[in-house]
Amino acid sequence: MINLSGIVKTYPGSSGPVHALKGVSIQVNSGEIFGVIGKSGAGKSTLIRCINMLEKPTVGTVVVDGQELSSMSERDLRDARKKIGMIFQHFNLLSSRTVYDNIAFPLELVGWDKKKIEDAVLPLLDLVGLSDKRNQYPSQLSGGQKQRVGIARALASRPKVLLCDEATSALDPQTTQSILELLKDINKRLGLTIVLITHEMQVIKQICDRVAVIENGVIIEQGPVIDLFAKPETTTTREFIRTIINYDLPDIFKDTAFSPVPLTDSHLIVRVSFLGKAAKEPIIASLIRHCNVDVSILFGNIDHIQNIPFGTLIIEVTGDTTSMQSALNYLEARELGVEVIGYVKRDALAIS
Structure with missing residues (x-):
């Protein structure tokens, strides 16, 4: 479903080039939940934004659902992005629009008529548990409810892939739990491929099938989540595991x-x-x-x-x-x- 091969991303810096990603290669299977975990500055946000080409790799190829995005024209890339939804840490909702209108917004942009939009938005409101909030504004919602709107908006164009950029980092533990359960449910119901980045091992433990650990722009370890817990190979992975499981000596x-x-x-x-x-x-x-x-x-x-x-x-x-x-x-x-x-x-x- 998703294949990143030899991804290098370099930014110009005041004292020379900054290498955010250094030859990253990962493969995400169709229908799985794939996590990328790393500390602040490790390169995980850059990596996930390379999947939908919001960040264009300096070197390397990005293939999503059989299409090589890294070689597409801007026009073709805009069409390809319609099949890649994305949710963000800080929700990015439009404050002047209701819950319904926020979800409808991407469909309005592509010219759908009102009836077609309604037929798409109402089931999404039900899916994320916000049917009773359709006429409220973001300022009237809790953090968890705002993220549910973000999820519904990302699903409006019926994507095959959902990217989650630190989607629970701004939420309290109880709300985080409910959002992760929602993502797991969406994954099962819709057969959606989900890629999420996080710095919280609890998120990986709860819903991911496989995970990659990124450090200084390099994937240092990856595999099934249960294998990484049972046999962590790197110090960084052990440090993440220690945040939820006691690995200290007595x-x-x-x-x-x-x-x-x-x-x-x-x-x-x-x-x-x-x-x-x-x-x-x-x-x-x-x-x-x-x-x-x-x-x-x-x-x-x-x-x-x-x-x-x-x-x-x-x-x-x-x-x-x-x-x-x-x-x-x-x-x-x-x-x-x-x-x-x-x-x-x-x-x-x-x-x-």
């Missing part, structure tokens, strides 16, 4: 020095992530039985990612060097996320 390890290799009379400390059916299996009991080791659970947490159970354990594995390595091999051979924190001597722990 206080018993405060000031503890870990060795990457076994020491004399040392114990192995491992973080194990469980996903889906693995969260229900007796992994620890099996580990003890098969590998002749003792296992202590030092920390545990269970959560859900879109109804898929996800848990983490920090365990201490005790045994001889061969047995500990066997235990590590046993864990890594299963559908688990395994992170070796290191080896410590028993007398190095605060619980000793």
Whole structure:
């Protein structure tokens, strides 16, 4: 559905060129919700605006629904954009127009008659839950209601793609939840492909199928959301995950020095992530039985990612060097996320 290949975006700066995007390539499948997460200034807003060519890439190609937008004339590009809706952080509603008229505005611009506009707008008002607000003005609406108007307006031209530029960042947590549920519902009902950018991992966790992590204009990691939670490969991804799931080591390890290799009379400390059916299996009991080791659970947490159970354990594995390595091999051979924190001597722990 969407294919960005080798996207480079460079702006002129007072002290030389500013490289906002540095060879970004992503592919978004039809009907999925794809998230792009990054810190402020990482390049995520520039990236999403390249999809509808509000920002023209310096280098690279943009293909949406089989059309290469990056090589189109301005006239053809205007037509292509009609199939790409967009909603914004600050709503961008026209204050002098009612809810109905805000939604109708893009249809008026392309010359639809009043009856055709009405037939399109009324179902959208119902879809976003604002039928009773049709004659009100933006100043009379809450933030969540304004964003619902923005969503309905973006859907008015019946797009195949919906771009969400920090669509929930200006909203409180409860309203954010309701807007995300609405986007998920629209995705399912209309088969709409959604691309959203955010700096909030909770948004990614709640509704995205896949995600790309962007840093300094480069995609540093991407894949299914559940895979990134189970096996984050970069420090930045781990930092984002820590905002909603506790990945910190327990206080018993405060000031503890870990060795990457076994020491004399040392114990192995491992973080194990469980996903889906693995969260229900007796992994620890099996580990003890098969590998002749003792296992202590030092920390545990269970959560859900879109109804898929996800848990983490920090365990201490005790045994001889061969047995500990066997235990590590046993864990890594299963559908688990395994992170070796290191080896410590028993007398190095605060619980000793």
